[in-house]
Structures are given as structure tokens and as C-alpha cells.
Amino acid sequence: MKLRSNSLTICIHRHSEMSEKDLLKRVSKLSPSDSSKFEKLLHPSRKMQFLSARAALIEMDISLEEVTTMPEGKPIHPDAFISMGHTASHGAAISSAEHPCGIDIETMGRDVARIRKRFVRPDEESFSSSYSDLHVWVAKEAALKLTGLRTLDFLSDM
Numbered sequence: 840m841k842l843r844s845n846s847l848t849i850c851i852h853r854h855s856e857m858s859e860k861d862l863l864k865r866v867s868k869l870s871p872s873d874s875s876k877f878e879k880l881l882h883p884s885r886k887m888q889f890l891s892a893r894a895a896l897i898e899m900d901i902s903l904e905e906v907t908t909m910p911e912g913k914p915i916h917p918d919a920f921i922s923m924g925h926t927a928s929h930g931a932a933i934s935s936a937e938h939p940c941g942i943d944i945e946t947m948g949r950d951v952a953r954i955r956k957r958f959v960r961p962d963e964e965s966f967s968s969s970y971s972d973l974h975v976w977v978a979k980e981a982a983l984k985l986t987g988l989r990t991l992d993f994l995s996d997m
Contacts, residue, residue: 841898846937850898851944854891855928859883862890866897872907884927891930892923899934913987922984941985943977951976 841850854862869877873893880886893903906916914921919934924944933942951958951972958979959972983989 847933847935847940848899849933849942850895850931852891852895852898852930852932853928854887854894854930857887859887859890862887862894866890866893866903868902868904869893870904870906873903876908888925888927888930892925892932893930895930895932896921896923896934899932901932901934909987911987911989913984922981924980924984939985939987941981941983943980943984945973945977947973949973 841848843849877886877889880889893906896903896906901916901919901921905918906914906921908914914923916934919936920939921932921934922940922942923930923932924942925931926944926946928946929944931942931944933940955972958976963975
């Protein structure tokens with residue numbers, strides 16, 4: 840599925856019905872940086888998630904060979920601002936030629952209540968009661984990916 844506005848494109852790629860071999864064919868030209876990351880992944884499901892997020896970039900006509908990573912882990916591309924995320928069954932990517940962007944994706948129904956105190960501040964309680972904990976979690980994860988600063992804290996910085 841691909842959504843496009845004037846300056847933003849979002850793509851969600853479902854990988855749960857594909858084999859790793861078929862997904863590797865689709866995502867055949869990784870950058871040296873991504874190839875190195877992929878080779879270090881041991882679990883087959885993690886490999887599928889990694890490849891699926893890159894397949895979403897391909898569907899947006901983003902060249903994977905030019906994707907590199909900042910020291911903090913944020914993916915970068917010379918022609919667009921990009922961000923990626925994945926779940927057990929889907930990969931997602933967002934790109935913009937004009938603005939930094941961030942994306943996160945989670946499986947609906949995922950229970951994050953046990954870690955709620957790590958990402959919802961007391962002054963956000965009234966706001967977060969209108970949304971599920973999962974919505975708040977995903978919004979803050981996307982904001983974190985937008986900045987590229989992995990050292991940000993959900994409670995003190997967001």
C-alpha cells in the first residue's frame with residue numbers, strides 16, 4: 840500500500856506471506872552499510888522485517904544502494920529524507936524530498952501497558968486517556984526517528 844501527498848510518501852509492505860528468498864530477490868541491491876547490518880542478523884524473522892522495510896523504500900522508487908546510516912542509527916539518502924519501521928508481518932517506510940520525517944508501525948492490539956510509565960508523563964495523562972497506550976507509543980517512536988537522536992528520553996525530552 841502506498842500513500843502520496845505533495846511532498847510525502849508512505850508505503851507499507853506486507854512480508855508475512857513471502858519467503859525470505861522471494862524478498863531477497865526484490866531487495867537485491869543493498870548498500871554496503873545495509874548489507875553489513877543484514878549479514879549480522881541471525882533470526883529469520885528479523886531478516887524478513889529488515890528486508891520488508893527496504894522493500895517499502897523500493898516501492899517508493901528509493902535506491903537502496905544509496906541508503907546509509909548516521910552514527911545514531913537514522914537511515915539517510917542523498918535524494919530524500921527517509922525513515923523505516925517494521926512489525927512481525929509488515930515493513931513501513933516514509934520519504935520526503937522537503938522535510939525530515941519519522942515513521943513507526945506496530946501490530947494493533949500490542950499491549951504496551953506494562954511499560955506505560957516509561958513513555959507517558961503525568962502531565963500527559965489527560966491527553967493519553969483519549970488514545971490507546973499504543974497510539975502514544977507509536978507517535979513518540981516516530982518522533983524519535985524523526986530527530987535521529989536515539990539518546991532522547993520519552994519522559995524527559997518528549
